[in-house]
Amino acid sequence: MSGMPGKKAKRIEERGLKGIRDTGLDEARLRAFLAHAWHTPKGLYGWLATVDHKLIGKRYVVTAFLFLILAGLSALAMRFQLAAPEAGRISPDFYNQLFTMHGTTMMFLFAVPVMEAFTVYLVPLMIGTRNVAFPRLNAFSYWIYVSGGTMIWIAFAFNTGADAGWFSYVPLAGPDYGIGKRPDFWAQMVTYTEVSALAVAVEIIATVFKLRAPGMTLDRIPLYVWSVLVTAFVILFAMPAVMVSSTMLILDRLVGTKFFDPAAGGDALLWQHLFWFFGHPEVYIIFIPATGFVSAILPTFVRRPVFGYLGIVLSLIAIGFLSFGLWVHHMFATGLPQLGESFFTASSMMIAIPSGIQIFCWIATIWGGRPIFATPLVFVLGFIFTFVIGGMTGVMVASVPLDLQVHDTYFVVAHFHYVLVGGAVFPLLGAVYYWFPKVTGRMLSERLGHWNFWFVFLGFNLTFFPMHILGLQGMPRRIYTYPLESGWGSANLFISLSSLVLFAGFALLFLNMLLSLRNGRPAGDNPWGASTLEWATTSPPPSYNFPHLPVVTHREPLWARPDTLPVIEGLRVDAREVLGGTVADAVPQLRLPSADNSIWPLLSAIAVGGTFFASIYTPWAVVWGAIPISIGFICWFWPKGEPEDEE
Amino acid sequence: MKQRPVVDVSHLPTYDFGAASPMWWGTLAFIALEATGFALAIGTYFYLAVLARHWPIAAPAPDLAPGTAVLMILLASIVPNHLVDRWARQQDLHKVRAGMVLMTIVGILPLIVRIWEFPALRISWDQNAYGSIVWFLLALHTSHLLTDIGDTIVLAVLMFTQKGKAGRRLSDVSDNAFYWDFVVASWVVLYLVIYWAPRM
Ligand code: HEM
Numbered sequence: 084m085s086g087m088p089g090k091k092a093k094r095i096e097e098r099g100l101k102g103i104r105d106t107g108l109d110e111a112r113l114r115a116f117l118a119h120a121w122h123t124p125k126g127l128y129g130w131l132a133t134v135d136h137k138l139i140g141k142r143y144v145v146t147a148f149l150f151l152i153l154a155g156l157s158a159l160a161m162r163f164q165l166a167a168p169e170a171g172r173i174s175p176d177f178y179n180q181l182f183t184m185h186g187t188t189m190m191f192l193f194a195v196p197v198m199e200a201f202t203v204y205l206v207p208l209m210i211g212t213r214n215v216a217f218p219r220l221n222a223f224s225y226w227i228y229v230s231g232g233t234m235i236w237i238a239f240a241f242n243t244g245a246d247a248g249w250f251s252y253v254p255l256a257g258p259d260y261g262i263g264k265r266p267d268f269w270a271q272m273v274t275y276t277e278v279s280a281l282a283v284a285v286e287i288i289a290t291v292f293k294l295r296a297p298g299m300t301l302d303r304i305p306l307y308v309w310s311v312l313v314t315a316f317v318i319l320f321a322m323p324a325v326m327v328s329s330t331m332l333i334l335d336r337l338v339g340t341k342f343f344d345p346a347a348g349g350d351a352l353l354w355q356h357l358f359w360f361f362g363h364p365e366v367y368i369i370f371i372p373a374t375g376f377v378s379a380i381l382p383t384f385v386r387r388p389v390f391g392y393l394g395i396v397l398s399l400i401a402i403g404f405l406s407f408g409l410w411v412h413h414m415f416a417t418g419l420p421q422l423g424e425s426f427f428t429a430s431s432m433m434i435a436i437p438s439g440i441q442i443f444c445w446i447a448t449i450w451g452g453r454p455i456f457a458t459p460l461v462f463v464l465g466f467i468f469t470f471v472i473g474g475m476t477g478v479m480v481a482s483v484p485l486d487l488q489v490h491d492t493y494f495v496v497a498h499f500h501y502v503l504v505g506g507a508v509f510p511l512l513g514a515v516y517y518w519f520p521k522v523t524g525r526m527l528s529e530r531l532g533h534w535n536f537w538f539v540f541l542g543f544n545l546t547f548f549p550m551h552i553l554g555l556q557g558m559p560r561r562i563y564t565y566p567l568e569s570g571w572g573s574a575n576l577f578i579s580l581s582s583l584v585l586f587a588g589f590a591l592l593f594l595n596m597l598l599s600l601r602n603g604r605p606a607g608d609n610p611w612g613a614s615t616l617e618w619a620t621t622s623p624p625p626s627y628n629f630p631h632l633p634v635v636t637h638r639e640p641l642w643a644r645p646d647t648l649p650v651i652e653g654l655r656v657d658a659r660e661v662l663g664g665t666v667a668d669a670v671p672q673l674r675l676p677s678a679d680n681s682i683w684p685l686l687s688a689i690a691v692g693g694t695f696f697a698s699i700y701t702p703w704a705v706v707w708g709a710i711p712i713s714i715g716f717i718c719w720f721w722p723k724g725e726p727e728d729e730e
Numbered sequence: 731m732k733q734r735p736v737v738d739v740s741h742l743p744t745y746d747f748g749a750a751s752p753m754w755w756g757t758l759a760f761i762a763l764e765a766t767g768f769a770l771a772i773g774t775y776f777y778l779a780v781l782a783r784h785w786p787i788a789a790p791a792p793d794l795a796p797g798t799a800v801l802m803i804l805l806a807s808i809v810p811n812h813l814v815d816r817w818a819r820q821q822d823l824h825k826v827r828a829g830m831v832l833m834t835i836v837g838i839l840p841l842i843v844r845i846w847e848f849p850a851l852r853i854s855w856d857q858n859a860y861g862s863i864v865w866f867l868l869a870l871h872t873s874h875l876l877t878d879i880g881d882t883i884v885l886a887v888l889m890f891t892q893k894g895k896a897g898r899r900l901s902d903v904s905d906n907a908f909y910w911d912f913v914v915a916s917w918v919v920l921y922l923v924i925y926w927a928p929r930m
């Protein structure tokens with residue numbers, strides 16, 4: 084580390100240090116300066132212009148949960164229709180929109196964004212810095228996300244909801260069969276949310292690489308941060324595929340290109356290849372951060388560090404790599420060459436190994452500890468149980484003969500809900516309970532929390548387990564009704580009723596959040612006695628996160644020194660400044676100015692949004708839209724003239 | 731929690747060049763994701779080529795002249811680009827100003843030639859899948875050029891204002907040069923695919 088007090092005085096003279104520093108300031112003055120430098124103005128303007136990662140992260144979470152509710156309601160509507168055979172409650176056309184909106188919203192507008200929302204909120208706190216590396220990009224990505232999501236739901240309200248499945252296969256979504264503008268809204272919404280996911284990924288990579296607290300070497304990075312770093316890389320290499328393919332789709336529809344048209348040398352399977360090159364990693368983009376939640380929650384409640392830190396890090400990286408090898412298993416039923424099939428079967432099964440290692444490390448952690456069964460831990464245990472079942476059916480569908488048998492039946496629906504809900508939503512709910520005190524300063528009710536868990540856990544298993552059986556009996560997926568003679572009626576009624584229990588479980592979560600926001604027990608800085616840096620500051624954290632940036636000397640910084648926190652000094656407090664360090668060892672290198680609030684990310688997002696929207700109707704929108712977009716970006720980028728600039 | 735200062739960072743600089751700056755990593759990440767997009771588009775090209783009985787489908791191979799001209803200009807631009815990068819790192823504002831003006835011109839030239847490049851493909855985008863993918867590749871690179879030129883122009887203008895005097899802006903110039911190398915490199919690959927793959 085490079086603090087050399089002896090030479091300091093001389094340096095200050097040489098450079099004529101600018102600005103007021105935190106060195107030797109008393110606590111109250113320090114906080115007053117920082118609060119002024121980092122504050123977000125009150126009122127609407129401040130709300131629209133803020134670049135505080137915590138405000139943006141909270142917004143992201145709330146928005147993602149609103150989309151969860153919309154997607155959940157569409158699932159309930161489907162279950163309402165399917166509760167009885169030959170029920171005419173919902174038209175086939177509307178049913179198509181329902182399952183497409185459900186799947187699309189769950190995957191693109193809830194699951195990925197909610198994971199990113201937590202990342203945006205937590206990472207700077209966990210690595211001991213004041214904001215993400217590109218705060219305005221962060222604001223921009225949120226506005227892009229919310230406008231893209233709103234756009235497709237407004238289209239749905241006008242009976243222009245996407246209806247070709249969440250993967251929009253051509254030719255169903257192509258120019259010949261895709262109805263009206265429905266697939267266009269789908270394609271633009273997808274490109275949109277991917278812009279936002281990619282921006283966050285870039286953001287997180289630069290932040291974790293460069294802004295870690297001094298001393299946070301690679302082997303001291305919290306496992307959650309490792310998991311979102313790996314996820315960011317998966318996003319970087321997976322999301323462009325869906326952007327390329329959805330752009331080709333809209334071009335086929337709008338200006339008559341022939342990418343997917345076999346009559347003109349195109350190919351429908353090309354769509355599937357490109358889509359699943361993204362779509363399979365997508366599942367891991369959702370799942371890897373969820374494992375990060377588990378690795379953060381477990382040690383706190385069993386009161387010992389995670390067993391096998393290195394093993395977990397290597398597994399995360401391995402899962403990141405392997406997640407790309409496997410997309411073809413979504414296409415077994417399309418008749419690929421034999422050798423290819425065997426290869427992909429093998430590699431599909433291979434990903435079970437690093438996943439298994441992680442599970443083994445977690446179980447070993449519980450084994451060696453003294454678990455406290457608070458709600459976050461209970462959700463994690465629910466996760467382990469559910470995920471193991473989902474993983475087993477996954478290994479089953481990874482084998483070609485069985486996949487051909489159950490392909491497009493409810494067995495698959497059961498399997499992927501076990502993986503997605505069990506693998507991601509359970510840890511996510513645990514994470515909500517775990518970090519709610521940090522974010523709001525209040526505890527969630529433990530009693531309601533346990534009720535919440537049991538409703539979700541039982542509701543979930545009762546809803547989805549019977550689907551395995553229906554699938555083996557041959558009930559196809561994506562059907563709006565089924566004949567009376569099939570004998571599937573009573574099982575479906577049971578499933579539909581169970582989904583109400585599940586829904587009630589989520590209602591309990593929201594109820595708990597609303598009640599606790601006002602009446603919850605005050606949390607204090609570190610209510611769970613956890614070990615990572617976000618718990619070193621107050622709950623909720625101040626705008627500047629830490630009065631002095633922490634120094635890390637241990638993998639579990641707050642367990643190593645429970646009473647005093649080693650910190651740095653010498654940063655400016657009259658302007659926004661963060662500390663940059665070396666990538667591997669986090670040795671301090673730079674005092675970096677950090678961007679101030681700005682309205683331009685919002686205005687740029689509006690320009691981009693308007694352009695995308697108009698381009699559904701005319702390709703010229705891209706040309707005209709370039710003008711406001713350029714203006715937005717230039718104003719965003721144009722420096723305001725920091726005093727330090729003239730140094 | 732009590733705090734104990736153990737490291738003093740007051741002497742650290744507020745900007746640096748290359749891998750020391752977060753912006754460089756951000757640029758690298760953008761390059762990685764754009765390169766992935768290019769790679770997938772190129773993959774699509776060959777996927778369609780393998781499926782087709784004749785490649786190019788119902789069209790002659792593209793006319794070499796304009797694409798090669800763009801290649802020459804872009805290759806030649808590497809020299810001033812690296813000079814600008816060096817001057818930026820030497821913090822020589824006068825040379826950087828001249829260099830940025832030069833890079834603006836060097837960046838606009840290929841865009842002008844490109845007006846002839848699209849017709850030189852000798853097929854329309856909606857004729858068949860071959861036409862679609864070559865237009866797609868060319869359009870990808872064009873939007874790439876356009877955005878980087880926009881960036882260069884804004885930075886060039888900035889250099890002539892008071893704000894250009896800030897050292898941190900010179901670090902931006904250096905990152906811009908880094909990105910330009912990627913624009914050139916990606917064209918070398920795309921040029922081979924668009925113009926020479928049909929001649930194989
Ligand atoms: C929480 C309660 C949930 C219920 C009751 C539910 C129910 C359903 C139902 C009934 C279907 C339609 C099956 C068919 O007709 O083929 C479906 C499809 C689907 N669900 Fe869920 N789901 C839930 C949560 C989730 C979550 C959390 C995710 C993802 C994170 C998700 C992702 C999907 C996807 C991707 C599809 C496929 C849509 C398509 O075929 O286009 N679901 N779900």
Ligand SMILES: [Cu+2]
Pocket residue numbers: 362363366409410412413
């Ligand atoms: Cu998959």
